[in-house]
Amino acid sequence: MILFILSVYLFVGVMLLSLMFVNSFIRGKSSYAKALGALCLTLQIYLLGYLMEINVDTLARMKFWNQIQYLGIPFFPTLWLVVSMLYTGRKNSLKGYKGIFLFVIPMMTFIMRLTNNLHHLYYRKIELQYVDNMSVMYLTKGPWYFVQMAYVLFTLILCTWFYFKRYKKSTGDERMQFRILLIASILPYLALVLVSTNLGGIGIDYTAVILPPCILMINLALTKYNFLEIKLLARERVFEDSASGLILLNRFYRIVDFNNASLGYFKWLNSSLEEAYLDQILKNNQELLDSIKNLEVRVFMLFADGEERYLETSVRKIANRGDLVGFLVTFDDVTERERLKKKLLEMASVDELSGLSNRRKFRESATEIFDRAIRYGESISVLMMDIDYFKKVNDTYGHQTGDEVIKEFARIMLDLFRGTDIAGRMGGEEFAVVMLNTDAKSAFNKAENFRKMIEGNVMYCGSVPFQITVSIGVATFDQTTQNLDMLVSQADHALYEAKRTGRNKTVISQS
Numbered sequence: 001m002i003l004f005i006l007s008v009y010l011f012v013g014v015m016l017l018s019l020m021f022v023n024s025f026i027r028g029k030s031s032y033a034k035a036l037g038a039l040c041l042t043l044q045i046y047l048l049g050y051l052m053e054i055n056v057d058t059l060a061r062m063k064f065w066n067q068i069q070y071l072g073i074p075f076f077p078t079l080w081l082v083v084s085m086l087y088t089g090r091k092n093s094l095k096g097y098k099g100i101f102l103f104v105i106p107m108m109t110f111i112m113r114l115t116n117n118l119h120h121l122y123y124r125k126i127e128l129q130y131v132d133n134m135s136v137m138y139l140t141k142g143p144w145y146f147v148q149m150a151y152v153l154f155t156l157i158l159c160t161w162f163y164f165k166r167y168k169k170s171t172g173d174e175r176m177q178f179r180i181l182l183i184a185s186i187l188p189y190l191a192l193v194l195v196s197t198n199l200g201g202i203g204i205d206y207t208a209v210i211l212p213p214c215i216l217m218i219n220l221a222l223t224k225y226n227f228l229e230i231k232l233l234a235r236e237r238v239f240e241d242s243a244s245g246l247i248l249l250n251r252f253y254r255i256v257d258f259n260n261a262s263l264g265y266f267k268w269l270n271s272s273l274e275e276a277y278l279d280q281i282l283k284n285n286q287e288l289l290d291s292i293k294n295l296e297v298r299v300f301m302l303f304a305d306g307e308e309r310y311l312e313t314s315v316r317k318i319a320n321r322g323d324l325v326g327f328l329v330t331f332d333d334v335t336e337r338e339r340l341k342k343k344l345l346e347m348a349s350v351d352e353l354s355g356l357s358n359r360r361k362f363r364e365s366a367t368e369i370f371d372r373a374i375r376y377g378e379s380i381s382v383l384m385m386d387i388d389y390f391k392k393v394n395d396t397y398g399h400q401t402g403d404e405v406i407k408e409f410a411r412i413m414l415d416l417f418r419g420t421d422i423a424g425r426m427g428g429e430e431f432a433v434v435m436l437n438t439d440a441k442s443a444f445n446k447a448e449n450f451r452k453m454i455e456g457n458v459m460y461c462g463s464v465p466f467q468i469t470v471s472i473g474v475a476t477f478d479q480t481t482q483n484l485d486m487l488v489s490q491a492d493h494a495l496y497e498a499k500r501t502g503r504n505k506t507v508i509s510q511s
Contacts, residue, residue: 003054003134006204010051013212017044020219031274032086033256036218039079042072043211050208053137059128062137066126070113074106074148076211077155083218084159084185088166089276105151112144122148153192159185174252177221184217245331251324253278253293265311265331268304288313292329299334310338351425353403354410362424366434369422370484373436373477381443381476383433384491385450388469388503390429397461405468408459416450432488440476440508447472447506455504469504471495476509 017040025037049069053062081102085093094102112122125140163185167178187210194206245262249255254277266273269288271281282289291298297314312334318326349361357365366382373380387393387409394402406429413431417423420436435443454470473495481487494509501507 006209007051007055009212010047010208014044014047014051016212017041017047017215020215031091032083035079035082035086039076039083040215042076042079043215045069045072046076047208047212050205057135059126059137062128062135063126066137067113070110074109074113075103077152078102078106080185080188081155081159084162084181087181088162090162091274091276105148109144109148109151116142149192149196152188156185156188156192180217180221184214184221187214187217247273247329247331248318249278249327249329251326253327255281256326262331265333268302268309268311292327295327299338301338308335309333310335353406354425355407356410356413356431357422357424359424359426362422362426362432362434365422365424366432366488367484369420369434369436370477370487378437379439379477380487381435381438381440381474382487382491383435383443383447384426384473384475384488384495385431385433386471386495386499387429388471388499390468393466393468397464397466401461405459408457409454409468409470412450412453412457416446416453432491438476440474443474443476444506444508447474451504451506471498471503472506473498474506474508 021037021040021044023037024033024040046069049065049067049072053065053069056062056065082094082099085091109122112119116122121142121144123139123145124142127138127140129136129138160182163178163182167175167182170178188207191207191210194210242259243261245265246259247255247262248257255274258273263273266281269282269285271285273281278289278292282292288298288300291313292315295315295317297312299310299312302309302311310333312332314330314332316328316330317324318328349358350356351358356362370380372378387405390402390405393405406425409431410423410425413423413433417433417435422434424432426432435446438446451470451472454468456467458465458467460466473491473493475487475490475494477487481490490509494507498505498507
């Protein structure tokens with residue numbers, strides 16, 4: 001009866017471990033999910049071997065299935081430790097030779113068991129005994145067996161310590177999660193005691209009996225409070241096949257899964273995507289981190305692969321039976337869309353021929369600068385310009401040459417007027433400049449420099465050289481100026497005076 005109950009128990013354990021292996025190792029991408037899957041696999045082999053061992057009736061077959069068990073037995077303590085280290089943020093401790101070192105004793109145990117007939121250091125004697133009409137393999141332990149047991153105890157103590165430290169720091173649901181993990185790490189101590197004392201004297205491997213519930217508890221902790229259920233919910237939507245970058249977070253903002261598309265976006269952010277808390281991964285991208293936590297839809301401009309790229313982020317809550325279990329963060333490349341928007345905006349605000357602000361954009365920018373000058377008591381000047389006899393240029397050299405004159409005139413404007421100066425084409429051959437922190441004298445001097453540059457610039461129509469000149473009106477804000485329109489009007493009157501009195505000159509408004 002005991003054999004039947006134990007066999008059914010082990011069979012159910014093997015099936016459950018198979019499901020957990022598939023969910024964790026095959027479907028999971030985070031390293032601790034992979035480690036949990038590998039742990040389930042080693043325990044599955046261990047339990048399957050033990051199930052077969054207790055259901056065969058010859059010593060040779062028992063030895064065979066006992067050897068099969070050792071494909072898993074030496075390694076599950078190390079994997080148990082690795083899962084706890086990864087999940088408690090100790091990934092760096094597993095890099096390089098440190099991670100390899102953890103597997104030295106398990107590998108030696110595997111070899112010792114495989115070659116036990118040569119040295120008998122692991123089992124001194126293997127015998128067949130009968131207990132209550134049940135054949136049982138009785139194992140006399142050798143010195144290396146106790147080395148392996150000491151190693152198992154060492155890994156269990158470390159796991160318990162790691163979970164305990166996180167348990168002390170955690171609160172709320174996270175505290176409950178680590179409480180379950182802590183209990184799961186303590187139960188194997190009981191197995192060690194029972195195996196050492198051979199409770200009942202019937203040769204049952206109590207480790208094989210106690211470990212399945214422990215793994216189920218770990219799975220419960222990571223399912224109810226973390227990634228397995230959240231993964232299933234997200235994958236049912238768009239996860240793996242989505243062209244968007246998808247990052248799955250638990251309620252504590254720890255990354256628990258991500259699709260392949262998201263890896264490219266994190267390269268843009270100069271950050272590696274791994275299972276860790278979002279605060280750690282995005283510590284150099286605080287604005288992005290804040291937008292995710294605030295559930296905002298934002299577009300960020302980045303430089304990647306030597307060009308300007310645009311990344312749009314959005315966040316959705318994931319709930320299970322009304323309870324918040326995590327967040328799904330979506331990353332999309334919206335570079336083409338943003339470039340088109342930028343181009344349309346430029347087309348709406350930039351004069352196509354000259355490349356300067358068009359009349360509408362100039363008025364908007366000039367109003368902003370004027371309001372600032374009023375607010376902070378700063379000086380501000382306006383230049384109104386008109387190319388002299390521009391109609392004659394068109395009539396003499398043609399409209400194509402006239403267009404080139406406009407472009408050259410604008411180029412010289414952009415070279416001279418920079419910084420806070422706002423330059424615009426008001427229409428035809430008329431241009432304007434608004435200059436912040438510029439008094440009348442400075443505005444006049446700058447206007448004269450520009451006028452002289454235009455006068456001295458030689459242009460060509462084919463091989464025929466010609467020159468143009470410009471008339472400029474200057475107006476500076478003072479106590480009599482009520483608004484921007486009045487200031488522009490004053491500059492217009494000064495421009496009219498410059499044209500009336502001979503052109504190719506700069507006149508300051510006297511209003």
